[in-house]
Amino acid sequence: MGSSGDEESRNASSREGSAGADAAVVRIASPSLTGVLRILLIVVGCAIALYLVWRVRTVVRLVVISMFLALVIVPIVDAIDRRTRAHRGLVILVVYLALFISVVLIGYIVVPSVISEVGQLSHDAPRYARELRANRTFRHYDNRYHISARLVQDARHLPERLAHLAGPLKEVTVSAASFIGQLVTVLVLTFLLTLHGRDYVNLGLALTGEREEHYRQLIIRINRAVAGYMLGNIVISVLVTIVAWITLSILGVPYAISLGFVMGFFDLIPMVGATLGSIFVALATLTVHFPIATIVWIVVIFLWQRFENYVIQPAVYGKMLRVNPIVTILAVLAGASLLGILGALIAIPTAAVIQIVLSDWWSSRRRISARGRAIDEAAPA
Numbered sequence: 287m288g289s290s291g292d293e294e295s296r297n298a299s300s301r302e303g304s305a306g307a308d309a310a311v312v313r314i315a316s317p318s319l320t321g322v323l324r325i326l327l328i329v330v331g332c333a334i335a336l337y338l339v340w341r342v343r344t345v346v347r348l349v350v351i352s353m354f355l356a357l358v359i360v361p362i363v364d365a366i367d368r369r370t371r372a373h374r375g376l377v378i379l380v381v382y383l384a385l386f387i388s389v390v391l392i393g394y395i396v397v398p399s400v401i402s403e404v405g406q407l408s409h410d411a412p413r414y415a416r417e418l419r420a421n422r423t424f425r426h427y428d429n430r431y432h433i434s435a436r437l438v439q440d441a442r443h444l445p446e447r448l449a450h451l452a453g454p455l456k457e458v459t460v461s462a463a464s465f466i467g468q469l470v471t472v473l474v475l476t477f478l479l480t481l482h483g484r485d486y487v488n489l490g491l492a493l494t495g496e497r498e499e500h501y502r503q504l505i506i507r508i509n510r511a512v513a514g515y516m517l518g519n520i521v522i523s524v525l526v527t528i529v530a531w532i533t534l535s536i537l538g539v540p541y542a543i544s545l546g547f548v549m550g551f552f553d554l555i556p557m558v559g560a561t562l563g564s565i566f567v568a569l570a571t572l573t574v575h576f577p578i579a580t581i582v583w584i585v586v587i588f589l590w591q592r593f594e595n596y597v598i599q600p601a602v603y604g605k606m607l608r609v610n611p612i613v614t615i616l617a618v619l620a621g622a623s624l625l626g627i628l629g630a631l632i633a634i635p636t637a638a639v640i641q642i643v644l645s646d647w648w649s650s651r652r653r654i655s656a657r658g659r660a661i662d663e664a665a666p667a
Contacts, residue, residue, distance in 0.1 A: 347625070348468060352475035354632050357509060358516040359480050378480050382473070392547055402541070504646055511642060512635040519631075522598060523550040526560070526590065530567060533586050537571065537579045545570055555627060556618050556634055560591060613637050 339346060359381055366377050479486070487505060491498045527550030534542035545567050552563025564587045571579040614634055621633030 344468075348471050349475060351628070351632075352472050352479060354512065354516065354635070355472065355476040356479035356483060357512045358520075359476065360483065360509075361513050361517060363480055375477075375481055378477055382477075395544060395547065504642070507642055508639050511638045515635045515638065518599075519554060522594060523553045525598065526550055526553045526594070529586070529590055533583065534567070534571070537582060538574050539571055539579065540574075541570070555630055557615070560587075560594075613641070 359378070362381055363374065363377050366372075366381070367374055370377070491502055491505075494501050527546045529546075530549040531543050531546030534545055539545065549560075549563040549567055552559040552566070555562070564584075567587075568580055568583055571583045614637060617633040617637035618630050621629030621631075621636065623629070625632075
């Protein structure tokens, strides 16, 4: 009896010892001096890096603009380069020349016509108000709310308000021309990035070691997303320019091609551009066949926007730019506050790039976690 009792007590003590050995022991250790110094050095290094970036923020902004322009130009240059035997640098210069001629031509056609149209609208506003009052229904509400008087007053101040609204456009064009050094810097950087961009990318990828192919595919995705959006935005603006030109020509609105260019320019601006452009063009339709021309224009542009949102944009952008709507709104607001119209234009592709990078990082972390769990499950107990 005594021997069996001693054996049971020994087994119980051994089980308690094995259970204690298996139990996890948590110990709170004081941080070492090396660890504290490492954290301090990282914090100080990040603070210095952020300070330096802030001091050279103008240079960083020019580099970012040049990168986006290069991503837009690269597909065009590649397409021409594949079909010709000309030097790549010469092809880039030809593209530069074509873009410069396009900007000058659009400015030569649009600006004088818009100024003339606005001046004519302001001058003829009283006559249009009298024609509106000829309608009995309109006259009934006009006597109560004084609509025609307000329209005449707003039309007379329209040239001044147009000059005020042209402020952001002036910041992008005239101000850029006044700071000729920055403009030349952007053009030179864009030229070099377009000419030697792949060499720079390959040089950077060579430093990533065994993950070179992974980062290469990530850069390809980013390139496709940004270039696809920028080129797609231009294509859609050209299409809406043609639609506006044809519609206004059929309605007999003066300066139809100029107003079409105005509509195309506003359509480049995300979210609100198309609406602002359609309102501006609707004012021009007041001068002919009111209110039929205005109603027809509103119906046509409404149907076009539905067609653009559900047919053209999915066909042009594909699955490259599925950015969350909240992220899109915040990105456009932040870009507009930083760079004006130009910031609003590049806000959505920038958000798409950040989304692609974060998605890739999250996928990598999930794969690493899954691989770690598989190793733990395969390990012997």
